[in-house]
Amino acid sequence: MAFSAAANQQPDGQYRVLDKSWEDIQQKASIWTFANWISTKLAVRGIAPIKSLATDLSSGETLIQLLEIIGDESLGKYNKHPKLRLQKIENMNKALEFIKKRGVNLTNIGAEDIVDSNSKLILGLIWTIILRFSIADISEEGLTAKEGLLLWCQRKTQPYSADFAIKDFTFSWNSGLALCALIHRHRPDLLDYWTLDKSNKRENTTLAMNVAAEHLNIPKLFEPEDLVDVPKPDERSVMTYVAQYFHAFSGMDKMDTAGRRLGQFGQVMHAAWEMQNDYERRVRAFMAGISETQKGWAKSSNFTEYSEAKQQLTEFDQYKRTTKRGWVAEKRDLDALLGNIQTKLKTYNLSPYVPPAGLATADMESSWTQLVRLEGERKQKLTSVIREIKETLKKKFATAANQFQAELERISASLASLEGELEGQLEAVNQLISKLQPLKTHLVDIENLNSECVQANIEDNEYTIYDHSDLEFDWGLVSQSLSKKASFIQNQIVARTMTNVSPQQLEEYSETFRHFDKDNSNTLSRHEFKAALQVQGYTYDEGEFDKIFADVSKGDDIVSFEEYITFVRSVEEDKTTPEQLKSTFKTLAGDKVEKAVEYIFEWNLHLLNSPHPSLSTQSYITEQNFLVGGLQPAVIEMFKATLPKKEGVEGGYDYVAYLRKVFAN
Structure with a gap:
């Protein structure tokens, strides 16, 4: 039942503000709230709710039952179902003594006042009980119960402060948003604060009270309109109702605190457990890696080729720069990790960590010491083998190079000592060539050996003075000499026939x-x-x-x-053929032929008697041409006397006509 709306509604919609009327309304609100509060407490033991705050407490029996419930303590023997006034006063005195024993000072409230149903003093008594047993244990930073409860509400609703401000236990609660915020802060699964219509006060208040009653076991001590539709909500009623939220959620907070403490301890243990697992996993991997590397070295300990040995040395150096350095860092990290584990456990007074067998610091040190020893042996063996392989390569190259050069010198000496008939010399040269050609293959082998020496970084070979380029050059010279010698002899044989x-x-x-x-x-x-x-x-x-x-x-x-x-x-x-003589005359005549004339004299002499249609009439020779050609004076005079003169050319002689005449017979 609500008292505010019916008592205060005016025809013009304005609230009445008369002091006497307002005091009555507030008193009625408190009576209704306190009665509901008492009924909810009695319901714990299945005791029927009270109907009248003034009369139902007058026997003292109900008050004793209430105090036993909220005080969690038996008040001893008392008069049940008292009929006499004296019995009721005895019960009431027992109840009041219990309240005083709990540190509550009851001023001007006597047993007779309650027995006689003094409503005002009964309200004061119940409010005192509520303050002592429901609100007094609320503490925030040493403030009073009221201030502590207010501060708790302010802190819990701080994320929602943009929509409202909690300043008191009256007007701050009439929108219903503060109640919804408290519920949403602790149980966001029960309502969605952010979707609320912030302007609908009645709907928000009703929602909060219904959710609190249904899911949080917070009974309605008054109706939503007692908050929404009154000029000023009753402070004591609001405090009593809001205190239930505190107790409901403080229980959750205690659970949260216990969970937090256990969670913190669990986090510590989990962190230590993870660190221990991490340590054990990494130590196993660390020692397994060392073992695997040592097995690999054992499998690749025999090699005869330089490239293989060099590859192994390169891989070893790479291992020292990468894997080994990683292990050095890991070993130090593992030492630090083990120390951190022990420190963490000691910080929380926990037993020290003992690594499993084979994973202790001593085991790791033993494995590391063995690794360092095997590293030294590995490096020593690799460098020793590489030295031996280099020595072998140098000797192998030197032997091949020296033998090759010796064979070249034998061929050169044989070539230089050739004598006798040309045909015999030619046959000997061909035999030397047949000996030289196979050396080309040997030169390829020497080149391969030289490549091996280069790969082995052999810069000097004390066993020979020759390198591949020297031998290749000498082979080319000998080959050229043989080829030239063969050509020379062949040409001499040809020349011999040119008598x-x-x-x-x-x-x-x-x-x-x-x-x-x-x-x-x-x-x-x-x-x-x-x-x-x-x-x-x-x-x-x-x-x-x-x-x-x-x-x-x-x-x-x-x-x-x-x-x-x-x-x-x-x-x-020197042949006296028409063709040769014509060419000779033409050469001596020089550039006096004004027109390019090409006349092919055939070996058939009868063609000389038939002038070629393209023969130029300008073909002639002069005495000066004979002199330039170096002819003897007598020969010149003979030609001047026998060559017909060229018509139209002074001092010119027609050598074409002369040749026709000479070769006509």
């Missing part, structure tokens, strides 16, 4: 041929052949040269020494 060529001419031809035979193949390519002819003084246009090269090479793409000598000899041989 109509003087030794001086033959030497000149040979020297020219050798000069342009760049690859020592004893042949000339098309380009080399053309260059050799130009050096000899013979120049031809492309058409002429193409025909000559095709004839001389017999359709091949190279010209041999014999073919070259034969052609040059044929060009320079």
